[in-house]
Amino acid sequence: MAIDSQLAIWEVFMQAKPGANYIHAGSVHASDKKMALQNARDTYTRRGEGTSIWVVPSDAIVASNPDDNDMLFDPANDKVYRHPTFYVMPEGAKAI
Amino acid sequence: MTTEQALYKYCLRLGDNALIQSYRLSEWCSNAPLLEEDLALTNFALDMIGRAQLLLSYAGVVEGMGKTDDDLAYRRGERQFTNTLISELPNGDFAFTIARLFFTSVYEYYFFTELQNSADTTLKAVAAKTLKEVKYHKAHATDWMLRLGGGTEESNTRVQAAVNALWMYTGEQFETDKADAMLQDINIAVDMPPVKDKWNVYVQEVLLDAGISVPVADYMQTGGRNGVHTEYLGHILSEMQYLQRAYPDATW
Amino acid sequence: MDVLEKTDSIQAEMLRHFEEKIERGDAIEPRDKMPDAYRKHLIRQMSQHAHSEVIGMQPEGNWITRAPSLRAKQILLAKIQDEGGHGLYLYSAAETLGVSREELISQLHSGKAKYSNIFNYPALTWADIGAIGWLVDGAAIVNQVSLQRTSYGPYSRAMVRICKEESFHQRQGYEIMAKMMQGTKDQQEMAQDAMNRWWWPSLMMFGPHDSESPHTGDAVKWKIKRHSNDELRQKFIDKTVQQAEVIGLTIPDADLKWNEAKGHYDHGPIDWNEFYRVISGNGPCNRQRMEHHKRVHAEGAWVREAAEAYRLRKEKELLHL
Numbered sequence A: 001m002a003i004d005s006q007l008a009i010w011e012v013f014m015q016a017k018p019g020a021n022y023i024h025a026g027s028v029h030a031s032d033k034k035m036a037l038q039n040a041r042d043t044y045t046r047r048g049e050g051t052s053i054w055v056v057p058s059d060a061i062v063a064s065n066p067d068d069n070d071m072l073f074d075p076a077n078d079k080v081y082r083h084p085t086f087y088v089m090p091e092g093a094k095a096i
Numbered sequence B: 001m002t003t004e005q006a007l008y009k010y011c012l013r014l015g016d017n018a019l020i021q022s023y024r025l026s027e028w029c030s031n032a033p034l035l036e037e038d039l040a041l042t043n044f045a046l047d048m049i050g051r052a053q054l055l056l057s058y059a060g061v062v063e064g065m066g067k068t069d070d071d072l073a074y075r076r077g078e079r080q081f082t083n084t085l086i087s088e089l090p091n092g093d094f095a096f097t098i099a100r101l102f103f104t105s106v107y108e109y110y111f112f113t114e115l116q117n118s119a120d121t122t123l124k125a126v127a128a129k130t131l132k133e134v135k136y137h138k139a140h141a142t143d144w145m146l147r148l149g150g151g152t153e154e155s156n157t158r159v160q161a162a163v164n165a166l167w168m169y170t171g172e173q174f175e176t177d178k179a180d181a182m183l184q185d186i187n188i189a190v191d192m193p194p195v196k197d198k199w200n201v202y203v204q205e206v207l208l209d210a211g212i213s214v215p216v217a218d219y220m221q222t223g224g225r226n227g228v229h230t231e232y233l234g235h236i237l238s239e240m241q242y243l244q245r246a247y248p249d250a251t252w
Numbered sequence C: 001m002d003v004l005e006k007t008d009s010i011q012a013e014m015l016r017h018f019e020e021k022i023e024r025g026d027a028i029e030p031r032d033k034m035p036d037a038y039r040k041h042l043i044r045q046m047s048q049h050a051h052s053e054v055i056g057m058q059p060e061g062n063w064i065t066r067a068p069s070l071r072a073k074q075i076l077l078a079k080i081q082d083e084g085g086h087g088l089y090l091y092s093a094a095e096t097l098g099v100s101r102e103e104l105i106s107q108l109h110s111g112k113a114k115y116s117n118i119f120n121y122p123a124l125t126w127a128d129i130g131a132i133g134w135l136v137d138g139a140a141i142v143n144q145v146s147l148q149r150t151s152y153g154p155y156s157r158a159m160v161r162i163c164k165e166e167s168f169h170q171r172q173g174y175e176i177m178a179k180m181m182q183g184t185k186d187q188q189e190m191a192q193d194a195m196n197r198w199w200w201p202s203l204m205m206f207g208p209h210d211s212e213s214p215h216t217g218d219a220v221k222w223k224i225k226r227h228s229n230d231e232l233r234q235k236f237i238d239k240t241v242q243q244a245e246v247i248g249l250t251i252p253d254a255d256l257k258w259n260e261a262k263g264h265y266d267h268g269p270i271d272w273n274e275f276y277r278v279i280s281g282n283g284p285c286n287r288q289r290m291e292h293h294k295r296v297h298a299e300g301a302w303v304r305e306a307a308e309a310y311r312l313r314k315e316k317e318l319l320h321l
């Protein structure tokens, strides 16, 4: 059976309300940017879930390799001095 | 004709257009060329049912006989429907449906833009809500006209055939009669000639961009607004109204 | 250690690592290493699920143009549209494992991939729309709620979204049934008739009894499936009996009765011959459902082709500017 095109995959990111982070909602198929944006709108905002949409060709996304997790993410675990709770504040100091 | 009678007619025509167009679009559900497009066409159908509800309800109020939107949708016969003929034509292929949506949504875009200035507060509110919806329908239809016109030889042939077949049904959208004139005098109805001009400019521009030639019509079909329809409408009604007619005492 | 032994030990290490993750309750993500059998099971299950959502649009779609009020038409359209969306989410989730939607559809068309048996039954009257929403979506949601905690991340996220959307589906169906039961004698008969026809197929939606179910082992071990067929079926029966009583519908099972000791309803035997007959292609609508899907797919080919051709042309134009 001949396999035809279902058009390219685009990843959809949505902002739930102004000022919020864009969050991955899912993906849609589309042949061009405009279609991708419209398809994202018609698929992922049917219940007022968003006020803004980004669409990105799926193959433009570069993902980290889980095998590299130890070198990528573990070294940050012992850098406690990056967190405010690491510091000892003198008793009685306010608004710091 | 009283003002109320004219207004009733006006609302009924707008409501019937929305109702019958939504009927045709809803037939695409589970039949579209891409799952995403299936959702899109259904969204448009839902917009239109919502619009039909608002306008038919208001028509019922204006008429003053206690009729609801459902009474008007489900208990009138072929000759009492006043939608345009272009709304009721069968869907044909995707090119035909898109070309129809293009012609009607461009018209609606300019029409409802003007209706926002209506002296009738209900129509004014309906227009403001509808405009947002049809703006999107117009964008969606325009993009597809360009894709189909500029896609493959087959898609160009199909969309050209659709445009040719539909062209003689586009004129009816701009017709006016005594009711319109009466309402226009009191700033309720839209002045049509400017709407028609804008429609022409936009449509011709897109067709040109899409590589579709503009047909020349020696005649524009007419009749829907006065209840003289194509043979297709009767079949729509017999399907749409089946349960209401078969079980007149039932509520659903 | 020779090469073969070495790959074997790498394999074993990978599997151990994977099963530890599952054990901890960590989600598996697309780029994580996973056993081939896990991947295969997921693709099969997600694609079957996606196809079911999409094929499921047909029986309800059969009533869109005949919905008896504007409100009913609106609800039904929005509901069917949701199902299309669910199919879309699930195809997307399957695609994260490297299988394309094209491929999945071609597997459906060749008969290699299945869809839920329930959609091989016809929607004959308006009451069937009520019965489908109430019973079929009601059964589906029991399964879907359980799948929100499935171990594969994209599948689980799709299920969370789906469950959120499903929440009105069952209610709209139940509302239709309730209204009809309060209506005329004709309407009441129509509702009971739909109940009679949809009850047993709905129970079959959960699949064979646990004792007969071939795939359950690994799927449960790997937390793809979180509850067994019989557990889910029982849950559905227990909650549905009361709902039927409230609106005056009779469940077409003479053996149905409350079992105080178990705290569950006992039910009569399910006709598995019918189940296997329908699965093997001899249900009332198998042929129509597949023909419909194939026809739509074929009729849409030129549109998708045109969209691709248009994009290529535009890209070329941009290069020559």
Ligand SMILES: [Fe+2]
Residues within 6 Å of the ligand: C052, C053, C056, C083, C137, C140
């Ligand atoms: Fe479903």
Ligand SMILES: [Fe+2]
Residues within 6 Å of the ligand: C053, C082, C083, C086, C162, C166
């Ligand atoms: Fe669903």
Ligand SMILES: [Fe+2]
Residues within 6 Å of the ligand: C083, C137, C166, C169
């Ligand atoms: Fe559902």
